[in-house]
Amino acid sequence: MIEYRLAQDRFRTLAESRATFHSFSFGTHYDATNVGFGSLVAHNDERLPPGTGYADHPHADLEIVTWVLTGSLRHTSTVGSGVIGPGQVQRLSAGSGVVHSEVADSDEETRFLQAWVRPDEDGLAPGYLATEVPRTEGWIHVADGDGHGVVPLGSTGTSLHAVDLGTGQRVDLPNAPRLHVFVARGQVMLGERLLEAGDAARLVDEGGRAVKAEADSHLVVWAFKNPPSPGR
Numbered sequence: 001m002i003e004y005r006l007a008q009d010r011f012r013t014l015a016e017s018r019a020t021f022h023s024f025s026f027g028t029h030y031d032a033t034n035v036g037f038g039s040l041v042a043h044n045d046e047r048l049p050p051g052t053g054y055a056d057h058p059h060a061d062l063e064i065v066t067w068v069l070t071g072s073l074r075h076t077s078t079v080g081s082g083v084i085g086p087g088q089v090q091r092l093s094a095g096s097g098v099v100h101s102e103v104a105d106s107d108e109e110t111r112f113l114q115a116w117v118r119p120d121e122d123g124l125a126p127g128y129l130a131t132e133v134p135r136t137e138g139w140i141h142v143a144d145g146d147g148h149g150v151v152p153l154g155s156t157g158t159s160l161h162a163v164d165l166g167t168g169q170r171v172d173l174p175n176a177p178r179l180h181v182f183v184a185r186g187q188v189m190l191g192e193r194l195l196e197a198g199d200a201a202r203l204v205d206e207g208g209r210a211v212k213a214e215a216d217s218h219l220v221v222w223a224f225k226n227p228p229s230p231g232r
Helices: none
Strands: 003-004 011-015 018-022 040-048 051-060 062-069 073-076 082-084 090-095 098-104 110-117 127-132 138-144 159-163 170-172 178-185 187-190 193-196 199-205 211-215 217-226
Touching: 003 193, 040 178, 040 217, 062 073, 062 138, 062 159, 073 090, 082 090, 082 217, 090 138, 178 187, 178 193, 187 217
Parallel strands: none
Antiparallel strands: 003 199, 011 018, 018 040, 040 110, 051 098, 062 090, 062 110, 073 082, 073 098, 090 127, 138 159, 159 217, 170 211, 178 199, 178 217, 187 193, 187 211
């Protein structure tokens, strides 16, 4: 099964010249049929003009993964701080509680994707990690809850992958029971549908399908080996 989600149908939050596009229910935006997928409970596409962002605010019991597409993002928290840009990934394990802020730190618009993932256990000690992600041909294994990838996650069976595709290039999606495919840039054919920038697809038992880039493209894919935890 493939469920297509168009960019224009995402929830939007516009405030103080910032724009956030939400793939799932978030804050005041609520749809009982769209509260998450796999272990994902948020997948936000953020656009921040220079110097704008989010002042100190708290989180708990989430694995928060940030992938910058353009510009740079300054992160400050009680467990770690730094500035990340394209080619770097940041993971904030909120655990028992953390306070952090996020501010665009470049002269151009900063665009980043931020995913909130349910951890295996609640109440653990919080932690922070930011690092370079080596660029390779084909899929980049960005983060993983099973000990693979560049950044470890406290969510078993959950992984994050990214790939840059040239026009006409084909690639097989990761082979997992559940996939959340997001087109960050460009156009790709998936199944019988053309997906454009900001579009997404949720795949169940369709792992390993081929996608073809109709333009230079950047895909960001979350893969889930396990079903959602009961009652969560």
